Amino acid sequence: MRLRPRMLAALYALSGIAGLTLEIVWARQLATSIGGTSRAITAVVATFMGGLALGGFIGARLARHLSRPAVAYGAAEILVGLTAALVTLVAPLLEFTPVIPLRFVAASMLMALPTIAMGATFPLVSEALADGRGRSIGLLYAANTLGAALGCVAAGFVSIGWVGLRATGLIAAGINLAVGALAWSLAASTQRRPDAEAPRITAPMRAESARVHTPLTLAFAAGAAALAAELLWTRALLPYVNSSTYAFAAILATYLLGIALGAAWVAERIGRLRSTAAALAMTQGLLCALVVASPRLLDLVERALPFYVGAQRAVSLGLWGATVAGLFAKVAFVLLAPTFLLGVTTPLLIRMATDAGRGPGAAAGAISAANTTGGIVGTLVAGFVLLPSVGVVAGLLIVAGANLVLAVASLRRCEPQHRRGPALVVAGGLLFAALMRPATMQAFLGRLATGWTALLVDEGPQDTTAVIEHKTATGPTRGILSNGIAYAGDSPFSQRYMGLLGHLPALFAGTPDPGLVICVGTGTTAASVALHPEVARLDLVDISPAVRRTLPLFEAVNRRVWTDPRVHLYEADGRQFLSRPLGPWGVVTLEPPPPRAAGAASLYTREIYQRIAARMRPDGVLAQWLPLHGMTASETFMLARTFLAVFPSAALCLLNHGEAALLGAPQGLLPDADRLRLRLGKPDLALDLARLGLRGATPDDQLAAVLALCPIHGPSLRALVGDGPVVTDDRPLIEQFATGLLSDARHNLDETARALETDGRRALLTRLLAAATEVLPVRGALPAGMGRAMQAERDNLDRWVRETRGPLDPFSSSGR
Numbered sequence: 001m002r003l004r005p006r007m008l009a010a011l012y013a014l015s016g017i018a019g020l021t022l023e024i025v026w027a028r029q030l031a032t033s034i035g036g037t038s039r040a041i042t043a044v045v046a047t048f049m050g051g052l053a054l055g056g057f058i059g060a061r062l063a064r065h066l067s068r069p070a071v072a073y074g075a076a077e078i079l080v081g082l083t084a085a086l087v088t089l090v091a092p093l094l095e096f097t098p099v100i101p102l103r104f105v106a107a108s109m110l111m112a113l114p115t116i117a118m119g120a121t122f123p124l125v126s127e128a129l130a131d132g133r134g135r136s137i138g139l140l141y142a143a144n145t146l147g148a149a150l151g152c153v154a155a156g157f158v159s160i161g162w163v164g165l166r167a168t169g170l171i172a173a174g175i176n177l178a179v180g181a182l183a184w185s186l187a188a189s190t191q192r193r194p195d196a197e198a199p200r201i202t203a204p205m206r207a208e209s210a211r212v213h214t215p216l217t218l219a220f221a222a223g224a225a226a227l228a229a230e231l232l233w234t235r236a237l238l239p240y241v242n243s244s245t246y247a248f249a250a251i252l253a254t255y256l257l258g259i260a261l262g263a264a265w266v267a268e269r270i271g272r273l274r275s276t277a278a279a280l281a282m283t284q285g286l287l288c289a290l291v292v293a294s295p296r297l298l299d300l301v302e303r304a305l306p307f308y309v310g311a312q313r314a315v316s317l318g319l320w321g322a323t324v325a326g327l328f329a330k331v332a333f334v335l336l337a338p339t340f341l342l343g344v345t346t347p348l349l350i351r352m353a354t355d356a357g358r359g360p361g362a363a364a365g366a367i368s369a370a371n372t373t374g375g376i377v378g379t380l381v382a383g384f385v386l387l388p389s390v391g392v393v394a395g396l397l398i399v400a401g402a403n404l405v406l407a408v409a410s411l412r413r414c415e416p417q418h419r420r421g422p423a424l425v426v427a428g429g430l431l432f433a434a435l436m437r438p439a440t441m442q443a444f445l446g447r448l449a450t451g452w453t454a455l456l457v458d459e460g461p462q463d464t465t466a467v468i469e470h471k472t473a474t475g476p477t478r479g480i481l482s483n484g485i486a487y488a489g490d491s492p493f494s495q496r497y498m499g500l501l502g503h504l505p506a507l508f509a510g511t512p513d514p515g516l517v518i519c520v521g522t523g524t525t526a527a528s529v530a531l532h533p534e535v536a537r538l539d540l541v542d543i544s545p546a547v548r549r550t551l552p553l554f555e556a557v558n559r560r561v562w563t564d565p566r567v568h569l570y571e572a573d574g575r576q577f578l579s580r581p582l583g584p585w586g587v588v589t590l591e592p593p594p595p596r597a598a599g600a601a602s603l604y605t606r607e608i609y610q611r612i613a614a615r616m617r618p619d620g621v622l623a624q625w626l627p628l629h630g631m632t633a634s635e636t637f638m639l640a641r642t643f644l645a646v647f648p649s650a651a652l653c654l655l656n657h658g659e660a661a662l663l664g665a666p667q668g669l670l671p672d673a674d675r676l677r678l679r680l681g682k683p684d685l686a687l688d689l690a691r692l693g694l695r696g697a698t699p700d701d702q703l704a705a706v707l708a709l710c711p712i713h714g715p716s717l718r719a720l721v722g723d724g725p726v727v728t729d730d731r732p733l734i735e736q737f738a739t740g741l742l743s744d745a746r747h748n749l750d751e752t753a754r755a756l757e758t759d760g761r762r763a764l765l766t767r768l769l770a771a772a773t774e775v776l777p778v779r780g781a782l783p784a785g786m787g788r789a790m791q792a793e794r795d796n797l798d799r800w801v802r803e804t805r806g807p808l809d810p811f812s813s814s815g816r
Contacts, residue, residue, distance in 0.1 A: 005136055007186070008070070008129050009143040011179045012121075015077060016147025018179070019118055020256070021155045021172035022084050023048060025165050026091060026111065032602045032729050033094040034103040035573035037543055038461035042383060046376050047108045048115050053372040055119020060365025062120070063127035069361060070128035070187030076117045077180030081173045083114035088169030092729060100576060122368050126350075127361025128187070137364050138267025138347035142260050145343065149256035156249025157324070161736030165729075214413065215352040215363075216370040218280070218406060222349065223374030225402040226342050228382035229291055230255055232395045233335060235387065235464060236298055239446025239484025241327050244311035245598045245735045250327040251335070258336045262343020270351055277413035278422040280348045283341050284407035285426035290338040291400035293436035295393050298444065301333040311596045311737075312630030317745045320738050346371060383461045391459040393441045400433065446484025455553055458546035465546035467553045480521060480550055485597060488521035490557045495524055497659035498557075498591070499692045500709070501623050502528025504653060504663060505587045506535065507679055507706060508671040510619025514539065515587040518574035518603070523551050523558030525589055530561050531688055532679070535587070540569045541577045575602055578611050586620040588612055594630055595639060601732030604639055609646035609664075618667045622647070626660040633764045634744055635734060637721040644718060645726055651713035651776055652720075654793070657765065657800035663710065673780030676703050704789035707782070711772035711793060720771045765801045772797060 030044045059076075066072050087110050094103045094110075122144070126137045151172070159168040234251050241247045266279075273279050305326065314320040346367065353363035386395035407426050411419060443457045445466050452468035455478070466481045479489035488494065502525040506512040514537035517526045526540050540562070548569065551562050562569050570577060574592075590612075592603035602608065604624075612622055624643055628636060640662060644650050647664025654660050663669055680686055680699040689695075689702055694709075696702035712720060727734050772794060775786055783789075 005129055005139070008125060008183070009139055011183055012125055012140050013143040013147035013150075014175055014179050015080075015121060016144035017151035017154065018080075018084075018147075018172040018175040019144075020148035020151035021159070021175075022088070022114075022169060024152065024155045025088060025160075025169040025172065028160070028165055028732075029088070029091040029169075029729075030094070030107055031599065032575065033091060034100065034107055035576040036599050036602065037573050038383060040104075040573065042379065042461075043104055044107065045379060047111050049372050049376050049379075051112055051115020052119035053369045053376070055116035055121075056123060056365045056369030056372060057119075058116065058365075059120030059123035060362045060369065063123045063361025063365060064359045066124075066127065066361075068128075068187060069124050071184055073121055073124040073128055074180045074182070074184030074187060076121050076124055077176050077183060079117040079180075080114050080121070081175075081177030081180060083117065084176060085170055085173040087111060087114055088166060088173060092166075095579075098579060100579060119368065119372070120365070123361040123365025126364035127359065136267075137350050137360060138263055138270055141346055141350075141364075142263035142267055142343070145256050145263060146260035149253045149260060152249055152253040152256060156245060156253070157738065161731075161733065161739035164731040215349050215356060216366055218352075218409060219346075219349045219367045219370040220374035220377075221402065221406055222284075222345050223371035224378030224381070225374075225399050225406070226345075226371075226378065227375035228378035228386065228402075229338070229396065229399045231379055231382040232386070232392050232399065233294065235459075235483070236294065236392045236396075236444045237331060237334065239444050239449075239464070239481075240298065240302060241330055242310040242312075243483045243485050243598050244596055246311065246324060246738075247327055248598050250324070250331050254328065254331045254335050255339050258339025259343035259346075261336075262340040262345075263347055264343075265340070266344040266347050270347055273351075275414050275418035276348050276351045276355060277410045278418045280345065280352070281407045281410035281414065281422040282425040283344045283348065284403045284410060285422070285429040287338055287341040287345075288400045288403035288407060288426075289429035289432040289436070290341065291396055291403060292433035292438075294334060294338070294396050295438040295444075296436050297334045299439075301330050302447070305330055305333070312594065314737070314741070315632050317738070317741045320741050387459050387461060391441070391443050391457075392464070393438050393443070397438070404430070444484075445481055448481060448484060448486055452479075456546075456549060458549055460545050462544050463546070465544055465550060467550055478553065482544065482593070485593065487593060488524075490522055490524070490554055493656050493658070494522075495557055496692045497625075497655040497661075498522070498524035499528045499688065500653070500655050501525045501589055501591060501625055501661050503531075503685075503689060503692075504661060504706070504709070505529075505589060505621035505623040506532040507676055508663060508665075508669065509586045509617075509621040510672070510675075511617055512586045512620075513537065514583065514585055515589075516583070516585040517541065517589050517591075518577070519543075519591045519593070520547050520551070520569070521591060522554040523561050524554070525591055526567070527558045527561040528688065529587060529589065530559075530564055530567065531685055533682065534679075536566060538564070538567045539577075539582060539585075540567060541572050541574045542569075543571070543573050545571050547571070575608055575611070578608075578615055583615045584617045584620070585615060586617045588616060588620065588622045589625075590622070591625040594627060595635070595734040596630065596737055598735065601727060601735040602729065604642065604734055605727045605729050605732065606642050606645050607729045609643060613646055613664075613666045616666050619665065621663055621665050621669065624662040624664075626652070626662050627658065628660055628764055628768075629658045631734075631737075632740065632744060633767065634724075634740055635737060636764060638725060638727060638740070639734065640717065641721045641724060642726040642728075644721065648718075649714050650717060651710040652717050652768075653710040654712075654768065654772070654797060655709065657803075669713070669776075671707075671776070671778050673703070673778040673782065676706070676778070680706070700783040701785055701789075704783040704785040705792075707776050707778065707786065708789035708793040710776040711774060711790065712768065713774065713776055716771055716774055720767065762801055765797065769794065769797045769801060 034040050097103045129136045314323040350363050350367045443459050449468050452470045454468050456467040458465045463482045469476050469478045477491050480487045506529050513535050515529045515535045516539045518541050520540050520542040593600040595604050643662045649668040650664040677699045680702045694705040
């Protein structure tokens, strides 16, 4: 007897859940271990997909020679489970490899076996189940892709937040083991039926087999176009759906869902097709039209669904649910139709390969391998050629051109009597594409750019960076957008918090040399550190290649710091930069993207603080930017609690009503009062602090003002934040913030779970006001005016509580 098709399809759907979950987990783990740059991420994706392609090729060669392919399929799933568990456990340890290139080599070797085994499952299960006409193979493909979409939702929205990356990966590996064991046990006693053998090649089929390479060429090209379109669609959508982990998960899940629906739809009809090539030509012609229309669809969805889906507004479970619903609605509006056609394409190509003389398993494996290999090429071309050279909109037009070429190539393979219908469909698609062509070739910048003038747009492999300007009554204000998120600005409020973020650690450090600024932005923080004459070397690190182009547009606030001979500017992942043989640093500042932004959590975890502490001077000081906006109070306290886990004597410094800084030192934060007076006596430094609002007739007056900024520290800060979870590499809770919102709602602990964003921020400021009662301990005598300075800062905080109204301007008070 043979395995029931529905049973094997269900097992393969579970395999899809596990496979996509493992891909997400490994991508997150390796982004921390080997870096989050576009090159590192592309290397991980290419390695993963390369293993799948090689596995598809090997599985295709094996399938035709196996008498019980279902048993081999079970064995392959068991191998995936065992090796995947090993990868999940070992991948985080690669960060301890001192040489970064060796991490890439080790990661590639580590992922090779499980990904090859994953790739082999499709031809093996296809050979076990296929009916030789393509229907069963199409249903298997649909089931696996639908499982992948479910795995994306489960991992991206639920599992990682609840149990962490390691446990999520091990659960997925366990699913592979269970699927493999069940498939093996059910198929171990079965024999292949004679009618399941590869179809006998008739004379016409022998003639067709001479062109068997054509479906593989088409599959390669279709894979390249599909993955290039996915990358470009993602880049276009992010400015409108906010660059959070949930946004990425929604985009990927919708992409996979559309493919699954298309594959399932065509699988039910593929046996009745008169010409597979004609169907493929029509599919690619329609796809060309929809890819061209993508920019118009995105503009239309913003008009039809104008609500904001930014992650920073989701400060309660209800608002989070509305945000997620809005995410899926907007993404589906743009992606569901074209990805449906992508799903139709692969089963048609497999059918073409079987018609050309290949057996079911061999056809499935060969098409899968060619399609995946094309996907690798498409990802590289889109990320490193199309985006930097022509941008998203023109890139989509080029991909649409590739779809048109595929349509014409498929049309040429049609028998003459079957060409008329597909030709009309392709012509209609071209007419639709001409009518729906993009109205403008401008980059997608998001709603925050509305009403602002774009001074610079850089669509690079890492992100889409823009410098925008807005005229105000007091003069022009500039800001930096990255994938639609406001990252930095030059408003007076932004200058204050960024300037103090550089001055405070340099003032409090015993020896502030050398300095390290991770995440450069406008360069304001770096310029403040460079103003201290004791800093003989200053390393600036930013992951975005665009930073060299954006810095000159903020000369007024960064004083051309990048031209200072002491300054060394690096384009690198800040966390991986810590592995370089530099330092030990006396001053380190961390000003990452907002904590809820995708990928930002790795710069807010306990582990990065441990690595920084190990690379600092004993009397050095770390300053971590802490936003008081866009999060709940419990999240703010969780970030502070994480910092305290490594720097127990840390201080919370209040910079303005939207910003704070956490200061910590490896051997305890205890500034020297006499050294502070000496440094504050430097005219340039005193003048800059006065510009930021810390005025005083004498160094003692400025010293009192500086110390008064940090009224919550050590035991009082510990009491304020309380006990609870911390952010770790394995549990990036600040990105998976729905977990915390659910806990808040369940225990009714957080004020912001019952209020709008502004009221929640006021409640947080009120709690900070109540805790701000102590003077930061110093070595030596406190200034005489300390009491007045403390009262002045308490008055400021009280005024912030009373005046906090309405949403934050992203480029005024927060700079984000």
